[in-house]
Amino acid sequence: MPGFELIGQEERDALNALMDEGGVFFAHGFDAKRKRYHVRELESDFREFLSCHDALCVSSGTAAIKVALKSLGVGFGDEVITQGFNFIADFEAIIDCGATPVVAGSDDTLNMDPAQLEGLITDKTKAIMPVHMLGVPARLDEIFAIAARHNIPVIEDACEAIGAKYNGRYAGTLGAAGVFSFDYGKAITTGEGGLVILNDEKMAVTARQYHDHGHMNLPDIPRGLDRAGVAGFNYRMSELNAVVGKVQLKKLDYIVAESGKRYKALDQGITSGVYKKRAVPEGAEPAYDTYIVEVADAQIREHAIQLLGDMGFGTKNLPDAMNWHCSVFWDHMGFDTKTQAQLDTLALLERQIAIPVMLGKPVEDFAELAVALNGLTG
Template sequence: MAGTEIFDDDEIRAAADVIRRRMIHRYGSHEQRGGVYRAEEFEAAAKKITGSRYALALSSGTAALITALKGVGVKPGDEVITSPFTFIATVEAIVACDAVPLFGEIDETLSLSAASAEKLITPRTRALMPVHMFGAAADMDSFTALGRKYKLPVVEDACEVVGGTYKGRALGGIGDCGAWSFDPNKTLTVGEGGMLFTDDRDVWFAMDCYHDHGHIHSKEHDRGAEGKFGFGVNFRISELQGALGVVALSKLPAALASLRAEKKKIMDAGRAAGLAPRPSHDEAGDSATHAIFMLPTASAAKKFQAAAKEAGAGCAIIGENTWHYAKHWEALAAIGEKEYFGNKTPSYAPESFAQADEKLSRATAFTLNVKMGEEEINKIVRAVEAGAKAAL
């Protein structure tokens, strides 16, 4: 799923243009740049996809998540509710704000359960952070309703699902704030990069200032002459990344079409062999980066995995995935069961993830790439059929 697989001369031309003009910084030098702002073009293209009022390009998806939480006002000691099935950056963003991560349970789609999230809400809760994982959307109707009910901002971690939708709306553009990632392993990449979305001008302004040392950006002043909103960090994107991003988003429809065609062939084969696909809150909106089957037991998943590998196409069992499952993150022990900015943290002990274990230990996943040849897809199909025969 490395985004560089769809690089061609378009990216070379876009990068060369920035280099020839010697205009790398996204801000300032207004007279010299001749009205060309590639990072702004990247943001504008992203806004067209989500329909959001504001978009902010950043240096990474992780930077986007941190900036989102800062933008909605998360402070030390606050609680943020999220999913145990996510990339560690989700939790790192919470901890970077000196806030306390609380893990809800996952539903049958392997997404954060809104019902379980509601049970975790306390007076210290400051944000809800559903995560759209491995192509599929969380139940955004329920999270939107939950946010309204408790007056809590909903921050969508859509870093894994650029281009995915939920009931016709682009993921990342549904909550109060949403984040995309463009790192080297995503469907689209700019090397390293992220994007934030919001319809709230105050949230956007806070995020825009925070991501660039607190600067208040204005084309009426050159770099260094603008005002300051407060302290911030350096999460800026460069004009090189902006130029690559414009090209990347132009290729999104074709990339999604290719992934979805590949996934359909694999999932159809699995269904025909008696396998149960991971359920979905919106199958049509899946960004199709993974083909996931739910086996009846953890033991059956092991048999499926072994037979698939022997047939020529290995698959993962998500419960064993150390990158995307909080149970495996030893770093959590450093803040577990401690006073943390006036709040007591949970233990984060492995046994606390028993509910997620039951589902993730049965979930088998094949990762898909945009440009897969027919033989490569057929190899996965044969592996799926062999796995089903061994496990069911």
């Protein structure tokens, strides 16, 4: 989660340059007042970096989810299978499309349990949306195999996993669609912003039109005379966000590499049997922004949480933001939140501690933290 830690002179210079070249903050039109189209350039940068078919910049990760769902035609009466350990945005987007979320529990990766997936598929299932929570990819081989048997598209929610890989490819680029978030707490940030990855040309066209009030952006036609291809909405990214994003993307490899050193210091240093380490699927490489352990002993868990606070690390989402990351708490959204899979997910999450990996702390501090955690007893 260190994107905001590295905001500095480069981002300031990029914003000042935007002002000097005309100060157009809008991503479309105003050709005579501007020299560049930064949102389009950022999309091109992401296509190259991620080696994907199409990349569409949008206003937030939540918007990215909604646009991806719309590109698949998700609507009233449909069902979308996702997971109980999540962020509330996935459920908000599904419900906002008029569809119903169907919730799978988690396996030892804390992501979607493929063993539960097939039993949740019905003739109403329009999409399957695994979420790569806190930097670790889900078991995509099994999920894709089940989806393929039923001819159901997969949307990867990689909002918390930019930079993670699965079988050598970037998480978020393997499904029919993928989504990323660049809010202020993500590995790279544009302040607010998101990205939609589309691997089908028809979906890509629909998404691009939908996020821009339906604009077809027909060539050689002024924007005011343009036509609408679909009923759309406004989920556009601004040029302000894009210029920051272009700078931050150049820092991503460094961020992942340096985060990895700190993550591995914990992984190698925590040796006490009271901690069960989060599973990482074979062939997966995390984004390394969060390290999670399970602690069955409630007293040791409380002591560990206190230790993290005392040493200046704190926790990330588990346990400090459970209400926003577990579907059991979302009764206000009008779906059944108390299925056994969701209750089991809550019980699993209540045993976890998520340690944020920050670049502001040297690797040695994470090694010292591991030693301190090993010393805790009931």
